[in-house]
Amino acid sequence: xxxxxxxxxxxxxxxxxxxxxxxxxxxxxxxxxxxxxxxxxxxxxxxxxxxxxxxxxxxxxxxxxxxxxxxxxxxxxxxxxxxxxxxxxxxxxxxxxxxxxxxxxxxxxxxxxxxxxxxxxxxxxxxxxxxxxxxxxxxxxxxxxxxxxxxxxxxxxxxxxxxxxxxxxxxxxxxxxxxxxxxxxxxxxxxxxxxxxxxxxxxxxxxxxxxxxxxxxxxxxxxxxxxxxxxxxxxxxxxxxxxxxxxxxxxxxxxxxxxxxxxxxxxxxxxxxxxxxxxxxxxxxxxxxxxxxxxxxxxxxxxxxxxxxxxxxxxxxxxxxxxxxxxxxxxxxxxxxxxxxxxxxxxxxxxxxxxxxxxxxxxxxxxxxxxxxxxxxxxxxxxxxxxxxxxxx
Amino acid sequence: xxxxxxxxxxxxxxxxxxxxxxxxxxxxxxxxxxxxxxxxxxxxxxxxxxxxxxxxxxxxxxxxxxxxxxxxxxxxxxxxxxxxxxxxxxxxxxxxxxxxxxxxxxxxxxxxxxxxxxxxxxxxxxxxxxxxxxxxxxxxxxxxxxxxxxxxxxxxxxxxxxxxxxxxxxxxxxxxxxxxxxxxxxxxxxxxxxxxxxxxxxxxxxxxxxxxxxxxxxxxxxxxxxxxxxxxxxxxxxxxxxxxxxxxxxxxxxxxxxxxxxxxxxxxxxxxxxxxxxxxxxxxxxxxxxxxxxxxxxxxxxxxxxxxxxxxxxxxxxxxxxxxxxxxxxxxxxxxxxxxxxxxxxxxxxxxxxxxxxxxxxxxxxxxxxxxxxxxxxxxxxxxxxxxxxxxx
Numbered sequence: 001x002x003x004x005x006x007x008x009x010x011x012x013x014x015x016x017x018x019x020x021x022x023x024x025x026x027x028x029x030x031x032x033x034x035x036x037x038x039x040x041x042x043x044x045x046x047x048x049x050x051x052x053x054x055x056x057x058x059x060x061x062x063x064x065x066x067x068x069x070x071x072x073x074x075x076x077x078x079x080x081x082x083x084x085x086x087x088x089x090x091x092x093x094x095x096x097x098x099x100x101x102x103x104x105x106x107x108x109x110x111x112x113x114x115x116x117x118x119x120x121x122x123x124x125x126x127x128x129x130x131x132x133x134x135x136x137x138x139x140x141x142x143x144x145x146x147x148x149x150x151x152x153x154x155x156x157x158x159x160x161x162x163x164x165x166x167x168x169x170x171x172x173x174x175x176x177x178x179x180x181x182x183x184x185x186x187x188x189x190x191x192x193x194x195x196x197x198x199x200x201x202x203x204x205x206x207x208x209x210x211x212x213x214x215x216x217x218x219x220x221x222x223x224x225x226x227x228x229x230x231x232x233x234x235x236x237x238x239x240x241x242x243x244x245x246x247x248x249x250x251x252x253x254x255x256x257x258x259x260x261x262x263x264x265x266x267x268x269x270x271x272x273x274x275x276x277x278x279x280x281x282x283x284x285x286x287x288x289x290x291x292x293x294x295x296x297x298x299x300x301x302x303x304x305x306x307x308x309x310x311x312x313x314x315x316x317x318x319x320x321x322x323x324x325x326x327x328x329x330x331x332x333x334x335x336x337x338x339x340x341x342x343x344x345x346x347x348x349x350x351x352x353x354x355x356x357x358x359x360x361x362x363x364x365x366x367x368x369x370x371x372x373x374x375x376x377x378x379x380x381x382x383x384x385x386x387x388x389x390x391x392x393x
Numbered sequence: 394x395x396x397x398x399x400x401x402x403x404x405x406x407x408x409x410x411x412x413x414x415x416x417x418x419x420x421x422x423x424x425x426x427x428x429x430x431x432x433x434x435x436x437x438x439x440x441x442x443x444x445x446x447x448x449x450x451x452x453x454x455x456x457x458x459x460x461x462x463x464x465x466x467x468x469x470x471x472x473x474x475x476x477x478x479x480x481x482x483x484x485x486x487x488x489x490x491x492x493x494x495x496x497x498x499x500x501x502x503x504x505x506x507x508x509x510x511x512x513x514x515x516x517x518x519x520x521x522x523x524x525x526x527x528x529x530x531x532x533x534x535x536x537x538x539x540x541x542x543x544x545x546x547x548x549x550x551x552x553x554x555x556x557x558x559x560x561x562x563x564x565x566x567x568x569x570x571x572x573x574x575x576x577x578x579x580x581x582x583x584x585x586x587x588x589x590x591x592x593x594x595x596x597x598x599x600x601x602x603x604x605x606x607x608x609x610x611x612x613x614x615x616x617x618x619x620x621x622x623x624x625x626x627x628x629x630x631x632x633x634x635x636x637x638x639x640x641x642x643x644x645x646x647x648x649x650x651x652x653x654x655x656x657x658x659x660x661x662x663x664x665x666x667x668x669x670x671x672x673x674x675x676x677x678x679x680x681x682x683x684x685x686x687x688x689x690x691x692x693x694x695x696x697x698x699x700x701x702x703x704x705x706x707x708x709x710x711x712x713x714x715x716x717x718x719x720x721x722x723x724x725x726x727x728x729x730x731x732x733x734x735x736x737x738x739x740x741x742x743x744x745x746x747x748x749x750x751x752x753x754x755x756x757x758x759x760x761x762x763x764x765x766x767x768x769x770x771x772x773x774x775x776x777x778x779x780x781x782x783x784x785x786x
């Protein structure tokens with residue numbers, strides 16, 4: 001049995017097969033990972049630009065009436081330079097005319113007859129955004145390995161990357177194992193339950209922008225399991241199955257991993273829930289996870305262990321920042337031999353409260369949870385106000 | 394000019410048109426909002442169930458050798474009842490046989506010849522998950538109005554809702570305005586910049602699972618703007634445009650809203666960035682947002698104001714919990730007339746640090762930000778350690 005930290009290290013250090021790239025339209029780039037650095041192809045802003053609608057003039061002139069010599073809309077270069085006693089009306093985003101060193105905002109001006117203007121108020125600001133003040137041509141703005149969010153799309157548009165190089169997504173196969181499982185549209189017989197884990201996992205993968213292949217429910221029979229694991233491994237980069245990894249007589253998965261020549265990197269983690277989580281690799285760099293059959297275990301071990309591996313395939317180092325928030329009530333547990341994950345809710349002061357949680361089979365335990373907290377090995381008691389390590393879910 | 398809180402109240406209280414529903418396969422339910430309550434159709438678990446691989450027996454017998462009378466796999470009902478001196482080998486998830494009141498885990502047992510077994514260790518736990526201990530048949534598990542995440546998909550599978558009733562998504566039209574804009578694949582002339590806002594907004598909408606319609610760049614000409622706003626309003630529930638809402642000579646949008654018979658609910662908010670954000674509605678319940686042309690303003694006002702309206706259309710009350718985290722350094726600003734939004738990063742102790750931020754036009758300001766903090770009106774100075782209100786982005 002290894003610690004959770006050791007298991008995570010294996011996920012981050014295991015050798016991946018050669019990673020592939022593809023060129024895509026930047027508009028479809030959300031949730032993809034950049035395989036190239038993005039540089040500014042021009043200064044930002046590319047010219048001295050007005051930050052206001054107003055009048056561009058010389059600061060030293062602002063207490064005299066001034067003649068308005070030009071109207072400068074955004075998108076057009078000024079035709080006239082400003083000299084003493086002159087100003088140009090200028091729109092937000094338009095280039096500053098030569099000779100002007102400030103913009104007085106329109107709200108602080110009064111129009112007079114004959115294209116004259118007077119200023120009602122001085123301004124301490126220039127209201128000019130100077131050329132290259134945000135970034136210089138050639139400057140790195142988004143690094144290779146960045147997971148693309150909407151704010152990156154804006155930068156890709158601005159920097160002129162209508163096509164971007166991204167890492168290919170891994171292919172993922174998912175199935176559930178267990179004689180007790182039936183599909184959701186069926187009414188279970190007594191002793192049966194409906195298959196929930198596979199659909200939860202398909203959805204978890206979908207939140208990463210990946211459509212996994214679903215292979216159904218596999219009965220607890222060694223040949224069927226052997227064939228399905230073999231098929232999924234041959235067809236996908238990563239296989240995720242649930243059930244069949246514990247100590248029962250019908251838990252054939254570990255043995256079949258051996259028969260298939262998979263090298264098991266871990267099969268027990270000192271964590272609750274999720275202890276029998278199993279991770280194996282074959283000689284061609286195909287990965288297989290065996291997750292426990294309980295829905296809370298399966299959900300959390302996907303979040304903690306599988307997500308980082310999927311992101312590694314996509315060229316991204318996934319290290320979500322855990323939050324440190326205060327407990328809203330005392331917490332106590334009986335045993336402390338393992339790292340425990342406890343589902344919690346936050347109130348509107350960001351205080352953390354455990355939600356009702358009966359254990360790893362408690363199907364609706366995560367419904368109202370905002371996250372899980374990590375209770376380290378050896379710790380049984382925590383007090384209201386103690387900062388706890390929270391992973392948002 | 395109204396406060397941000399007043400603007401938000403208008404978003405939450407404005408009357409929506411009739412909301413529509415549709416039935417969908419639950420597997421496609423991610424990011425949709427339930428339009429029905431979800432109830433358990435059976436007790437959970439539906440039978441007394443073993444939480445372990447082990448031996449089911451009578452607690453009072455565990456210090457004697459016992460005869461193993463049956464093997465009970467998951468998915469099968471036991472055929473034999475347990476009496477004194479007997480036990481049945483049982484797998485995780487399998488039904489507990491009549492007469493047994495505990496399960497001893499397999500790791501704490503030793504097999505003897507002739508189907509006998511002895512227990513090496515007592516257990517304080519029963520290792521039985523009792524029928525209906527997680528939920529009772531008929532119990533409400535997910536409420537109407539819930540935004541569906543992977544953990545809900547697991548519950549929908551378990552409770553037997555292969556089809557679910559959800560709210561329809563609103564249709565959304567997006568365009569940018571401004572003579573200075575060119576599309577990302579073009580090299581801007583001097584005085585021009587590339588259109589970034591529309592693509593950022595399309596992506597922000599996409600993160601909600603909605604494909605908006607993009608109508609391109611509209612020049613600063615009243616007829617063109619009139620026609621495009623009119624077209625987008627007739628074709629969509631919500632129209633979002635950027636630019637043209639400020640005080641400039643070419644900012645035609647407010648006037649066109651009037652000409653189109655739109656009722657403007659607000660056009661100035663005491664917030665920085667995003668002051669000229671405009672929100673209008675017509676008599677048929679069509680909505681139109683005019684956002685400032687700067688990318689940081691546009692991004693943040695979408696997050697703060699438009700997202701809640703989109704979710705209202707989808708039947709969901711969007712009230713993300715702001716986090717309260719400590720500042721990692723002193724903070725100071727010169728003016729305090731408005732509520733300010735400042736982009737920040739968290740370190741791994743959840744301390745908050747402002748990122749480099751030159752103002753609402755700073756295209757790459759949000760690239761490295763984990764969130765924004767709200768600095769209330771009237772406040773100029775904050776000290777390291779003060780708790781600040783953080784919205785994650």
